[in-house]
Amino acid sequence: MALKARKVVVLGYPGVGKSAVTTQYVEGQVPPGYSVTVAHANYRKTVHVRGQDYDLEILDTAGQYETSNLDPVYGLGVDGYIFVFSINSHASFNTIKTINEKVLNLWGTSTVPVVLVGNKVDLDQQFRQVSPEEAREQSMKWGCPFVECSATKNLNVEVIFDKLIEQIEKSSSAG
Numbered sequence: 001m002a003l004k005a006r007k008v009v010v011l012g013y014p015g016v017g018k019s020a021v022t023t024q025y026v027e028g029q030v031p032p033g034y035s036v037t038v039a040h041a042n043y044r045k046t047v048h049v050r051g052q053d054y055d056l057e058i059l060d061t062a063g064q065y066e067t068s069n070l071d072p073v074y075g076l077g078v079d080g081y082i083f084v085f086s087i088n089s090h091a092s093f094n095t096i097k098t099i100n101e102k103v104l105n106l107w108g109t110s111t112v113p114v115v116l117v118g119n120k121v122d123l124d125q126q127f128r129q130v131s132p133e134e135a136r137e138q139s140m141k142w143g144c145p146f147v148e149c150s151a152t153k154n155l156n157v158e159v160i161f162d163k164l165i166e167q168i169e170k171s172s173s174a175g
C-alpha cells in the first residue's frame with residue numbers, strides 16, 4: 001500500500017511542552033532539562049494508523065506569543081496542527097485562541113484539521129489553571145478533538161497524532 005506523506009505543525013506558547021510532546025512521540029523520550037527550540041525543528045516518523053502507513057513530518061516550532069505574527073511557512077503544504085497549551089497556564093490557553101485565528105487567516109478557511117492538547121497533566125492538581133471542561137468546550141466550538149497528556153510521563157501522547165491523522169483524513173474526504 002502506498003505511503004501517504006503528511007505534514008503537521010506544533011504550535012503554542014513557549015514552554016508548554018511542544019518539543020517534549022514531539023520528541024516523546026518520535027524518539028520515545030524527552031531530553032532532560034530545558035532546551036529552547038531556536039527556530040523550528042523537523043522530525044519524521046513512519047506510522048501505521050487504521051490500516052494505512054504514513055510518512056509523517058512534524059514541524060516543532062519555537063513557540064508563539066499572543067502578539068506574534070505567524071510564520072507563513074507554518075501554512076505551506078501543511079495538513080494539520082497540534083495546538084498545545086499547558087494545563088498550569090491559563091495564559092498559554094488564551095494564546096491558543098489567537099493562534100487559531102492566525103492559522104485560519106493563513107488558510108482562508110473556517111476550519112483546519114487540528115487537535116487541541118493540554119499538556120503537563122502530571123503536575124500536581126493544585127497547579128491546574130485550565131479545567132478539562134473549559135478546554136473541551138473550546139474544542140467543541142472548533143469541532144476538534146481535545147486530549148490531555150503528559151509528555152514527560154508519556155501519557156496520551158500517541159493518541160494526539162492518531163486523532164490528528166483521523167482529522168486530516170476526514171477533511172480530505174470531505175473536501
Ligand code: GDP
Binds near residue numbers: 012016019033121123
Ligand atoms: P516548548 O517550548 O513548548 O517546546 O516546551 P519544552 O518541550 O521545551 O518544555 C518546556 C519545559 O516543560 C521543560 O522543562 C520540560 O521538561 C517541561 N515539560 C514538558 N512537558 C512536560 C510534562 O508533560 N510535564 C511536566 N511536568 N513538565 C513538562
Ligand code: MG
Binds near residue numbers: 020037061
Ligand atoms: Mg521547543
